[in-house]
Amino acid sequence: MFALIDCNNFYASCERVFRPDLVGKPVVVLSNNDGCVIARSSEAKAIGIPMGAAAFEYEKMFKQNNVHVFSANFALYGDMSQRVMDILSGYSPEIEIYSIDEAFLKLKGFEKFDLQKYGAEMRYKVQKWTGIPISVGIAPTKALAKVANKIAKKYPKELQNVYIIDTEEKRAKALKWLKIEDVWGIGRQHSKRLKAINVNTAYDFTQLDDAWVKTHLAIVGLRLKHDLSGIPTLDLEEVQPKKNISTARSFENNYTELEQLRERIVTFAVSCAEKLRKQNSCCNSLRVFIHTNEHRKDLPQYSRNMVIKLPFPTNSSMELATFANLALQKIFREGYHYKKAGVIVQDFTPENTQQLKLFESRNEKHIPLMQVVDKLNKSYGQQKIRLAGQDIKRIWKMKQEKLSPRYTTKLSDIITIHC
């Protein structure tokens, strides 16, 4: 059996852990730049605030309903996530951390266990130790565990947030209940196509012909069909080193000057380089993209990206910044209002197995230098050591008007308890 554990309304729940006065009240968390809604408490969902709602369009609604609004505090969420995952790791030797708020457990050899009780225990302990409410779905396959979890979430009172699919009857009933567009792995395009041939539930989907599924939804869709049918097809996945790493941001205001974008691109390249060093990889190519605000129909639109093949693999901040800058100069055009830009590094090779090049190679001196920079930044705070091309005066800032304290990761933000 597999268990899927999912934190309920994760970001909103994290904010509530340190603001117990908000329990039972509507809470939303906004994306970077306070742009749109990325998490909602159940009360906020009930009011009718949709996922992805633009914050400025809902300002009035927030006020009218006393919705508590937070800027995204990823330092807090990341740390809370780790605490939850640490606890879950104690429930099975095989765990796959699927996302910041979700994990699969493989329950192999648990035949003698009362899994209903086991799930309830997980839920109790995570709630008690971290303050985060979770839902638990247990079933013979990963896709079915996802379905079970959905049911556990949908009927929290009746099921106490734990649901098990362990009989053929329960499986059929669950799949008939689940709408096709809510199936894990079926997105907007696929559900549109499926509805057109009168496939409206997960159950209908499992009744389709294998060949049809393979043709229209490719091999991924076929695997999903089998997994939903109760044939274990998807297994836990190992943590793999990343194949792409990107850093991208929208700007609070539009940028029109090359110099403004240059500072951002250099900073993004430095950030990618840091992430690369963290996983001991070097990249062989780098992509830079810039684009205008697509929502502004009144302004001329422009969007371009460029890939640069590096002459040698590197993860040096300075080298990557130089190449990123080069790409930016090639794609930048005067006369546009730029809203977003980013750097993506790709095509990785391991740091310690460098292919030597005849004519050009990375500057070996950068290796110890970068080690020192990483060490200093780790001890004294992010971006204490920066390149000259970065925002030395710290002009750039993200719109974060409602940021909560970093309760668990910053010494000065730890809560004070008055006894």
Next chain:
DNA sequence: TCTGGGGTCCTAGGACCC
């Protein structure tokens, strides 16, 4: 005025090789 960020996998088609 204001609309996020970071990933994965698969497939088709073109360029190229012998």
Next chain:
DNA sequence: TCTGGGGTCCTAGGACCC
């Protein structure tokens, strides 16, 4: 009028996830 067969690699685009 008729023009081989069998590959690899790369890229762009489309689909999906949180």
